[in-house]
Amino acid sequence: MCEICKSGMCSLVCDGQVYVYRVCDDPFRDRKPLAVPVDMLKSLGLMALHGETAIFTKIAFEPIMPSVTRMG
Structure with missing residues (x-):
């Protein structure tokens, strides 16, 4: 499964x-x-790749406070 985002980034799930x-x-x-x-x-x-870091935005349907989370 491959997904192309509006930001020009792609994600691919393999195995x-x-x-x-x-x-x-x-x-x-x-x-x-x-x-x-x-x-x-x-x-x-x-949204972007910066070196070995992937930058995401959270899709929310209600107002939330901005935050940064390290995953992995």
Whole structure:
């Protein structure tokens, strides 16, 4: 399963492992593994990659306070 986000980022699930890469990168050579459960990605929007760090926004349907969380 591959998903392309509006930000130009892509996520790929292969054998239960989540990988992310930019739309301009090779999905097999340049992908980065994530230590995030697949079901958690349903409420997150992939925005950017910065080195080995993936930056997400949380999709919320009610007002929430901004926060930063380290995952993995």
